[in-house]
Amino acid sequence: MSARPHPPPGAGPCPAAPGPNGSAPHPGGTAPLPPKPAATESRSGLWHYFRAFRRDLISAMPSRLYRAWMAEYRAGPIHSFFCNDPDLVSLVLRERPGDFPKATRMQEGLRPLLGRSVFITNGAEWRRQRRIIDPAFEGGRLREILPHVWAAGRDAARRLDGSGVIDLEPATSHVTADVIFRTLFSIPIEDEVAARIFAAFRAHQDAQPLLNAAALIPLPRWVPRLHSRRAQHSAREIRGQIARLVDARAALIAAGTAPDDLATKIMSTPDPQDGRCFSRPEMVDQVATFFLAGHETSASALAWALWLLAAHPDWQDRVAAEARAVLGAGQPDFAALSGLKLSRAVFREALRLYPPVAMTVREAARAEQFRGRRVPKGAQIVLSPWHLHRHERLWAAPDAFDPARWDSENGQDCARRAYLPFSAGARACPGAGFAMLEGVLILSQIVARHRLETTAETPVPVARLTLRGRDGIRVRLSPRDPGPRCDP
Numbered sequence: 001m002s003a004r005p006h007p008p009p010g011a012g013p014c015p016a017a018p019g020p021n022g023s024a025p026h027p028g029g030t031a032p033l034p035p036k037p038a039a040t041e042s043r044s045g046l047w048h049y050f051r052a053f054r055r056d057l058i059s060a061m062p063s064r065l066y067r068a069w070m071a072e073y074r075a076g077p078i079h080s081f082f083c084n085d086p087d088l089v090s091l092v093l094r095e096r097p098g099d100f101p102k103a104t105r106m107q108e109g110l111r112p113l114l115g116r117s118v119f120i121t122n123g124a125e126w127r128r129q130r131r132i133i134d135p136a137f138e139g140g141r142l143r144e145i146l147p148h149v150w151a152a153g154r155d156a157a158r159r160l161d162g163s164g165v166i167d168l169e170p171a172t173s174h175v176t177a178d179v180i181f182r183t184l185f186s187i188p189i190e191d192e193v194a195a196r197i198f199a200a201f202r203a204h205q206d207a208q209p210l211l212n213a214a215a216l217i218p219l220p221r222w223v224p225r226l227h228s229r230r231a232q233h234s235a236r237e238i239r240g241q242i243a244r245l246v247d248a249r250a251a252l253i254a255a256g257t258a259p260d261d262l263a264t265k266i267m268s269t270p271d272p273q274d275g276r277c278f279s280r281p282e283m284v285d286q287v288a289t290f291f292l293a294g295h296e297t298s299a300s301a302l303a304w305a306l307w308l309l310a311a312h313p314d315w316q317d318r319v320a321a322e323a324r325a326v327l328g329a330g331q332p333d334f335a336a337l338s339g340l341k342l343s344r345a346v347f348r349e350a351l352r353l354y355p356p357v358a359m360t361v362r363e364a365a366r367a368e369q370f371r372g373r374r375v376p377k378g379a380q381i382v383l384s385p386w387h388l389h390r391h392e393r394l395w396a397a398p399d400a401f402d403p404a405r406w407d408s409e410n411g412q413d414c415a416r417r418a419y420l421p422f423s424a425g426a427r428a429c430p431g432a433g434f435a436m437l438e439g440v441l442i443l444s445q446i447v448a449r450h451r452l453e454t455t456a457e458t459p460v461p462v463a464r465l466t467l468r469g470r471d472g473i474r475v476r477l478s479p480r481d482p483g484p485r486c487d488p
């Protein structure tokens with residue numbers, strides 16, 4: 001494999017960025033930097049490369065990618081361009097997304113579960129799917145999800161009572177799955193079908209824990225794709241259960257008695273161009289995607305945000321005080337959520353340091369010229385929020401936890417150019433507004449009720465399907481002092 005990082009003449013740093021070594025003082029004072037895996041410096045060939053990728057996508061990458069604007073990799077038949085230059089990222093995602101489609105063969109790891117969902121498709125099929133889905137996530141609909149998120153967050157905060165030391169990931173997975181079931185199908189996670197889907201989904205994750213590597217490693221077409229029998233079985237089980245929910249909902253829509261939730265909205269929205277609604281199999285694909293894309297990602301972000309607050313008790317106390325002031329009297333109205341400013345800044349910072357979708361890949365549909373270098377048709381274009389969010393030439397104190405950065409000139413400029421937790425452009429996450437409401441509110445609800453402390457085990461981030469803790473993300477919980485607890 002050869003890797004050639006490129007010098008930085010083109011893209012300028014954001015204002016007030018640190019020197020080239022990224023060594024600006026940590027604004028938070030003496031708090032240790034949040035965990036960041038050591039990078040791999042070895043170049044010992046294709047086999048090493050694949051093995052490192054199978055372990056973890058982040059630590060497989062060399063440390064110079066935190067400073068480079070672009071790097072070119074050749075590994076056997078694979079030709080990849082790793083893009084960190086904000087202008088290039090914008091070209092690929094915002095300006096000409098049609099020329100850089102999702103590399104569908106790399107999404108094959110997801111196919112048994114997601115079928116031909118919006119997450120995987122390209123071109124006209126993808127555009128039709130987004131025309132039907134997007135109206136369900138418009139700003140106005142967010143008001144309607146608030147009561148569901150509130151109820152799920154309240155229940156989650158109560159479930160944590162008396163926990164002591166816990167792994168946050170199962171807890172946050174539980175609450176974000178609950179949010180998805182409540183908002184999509186108006187059922188809580190305790191519902192029998194919802195509980196079965198959640199259990200099957202966990203089995204699916206266990207059966208293919210390295211799904212992300214499988215989805216991202218650009219293996220040549222002739223390499224057979226192995227989906228373990230267990231993973232195929234759990235994918236079938238999940239899809240069968242989802243089909244039951246979709247059928248039941250179709251019957252309610254036909255009878256005119258369906259609740260006004262996301263499933264009803266999506267199933268009864270015709271494509272404005274061809275006038276057709278989703279067919280049953282199409283809807284099963286989309287629901288599986290909402291479940292996967294909408295709960296694993298939010299669970300990862302919430303777990304890291306809570307751990308970061310455990311590691312920064314000063315910020316935790318401020319977020320708790322804010323939460324009690326805004327939420328103390330019970331479910332706030334939509335406008336009052338804007339009062340959760342500190343919680344929002346913390347959640348944004350967690351998404352920066354630990355972007356749930358750490359990397360994504362596109363394919364060059366035709367030959368291109370990137371920073372003076374020829375990019376052949378079919379080359380892999382790797383975009384890495386993980387590296388972009390910690391780029392030493394862009395961000396001030398890139399590895400530090402500093403939620404106040406969003407008020408600084410550097411933070412605001414980087415937020416526009418170098419911050420991609422939800423991707424950008426036409427293919428950006430349709431659930432971004434949903435996820436911000438959910439993350440900020442549930443973070444506040446949990447911290448208002450519980451005090452979090454770190455344990456001796458510092459979590460190790462690894463990029464799997466989403467960014468997880470290699471051995472979990474553990475904290476110690478104790479009740480916060482008496483006062484309004486957000487769940488009267």
Ligand code: HEM
Binds near residue numbers: 426
């Ligand atoms: C913190 C939470 C979330 C994060 C960080 C996140 C991030 C992302 C990212 C980065 C992508 C683009 C992936 C790529 O281009 O390869 C994406 C796509 C998507 N997300 Fe999210 N997401 C979150 C929550 C949600 C929620 C709550 C939903 C729905 C309920 C959702 C639905 C989707 C869908 C349907 C796509 C595919 C869009 C397309 O390809 O056109 N996401 N998300």
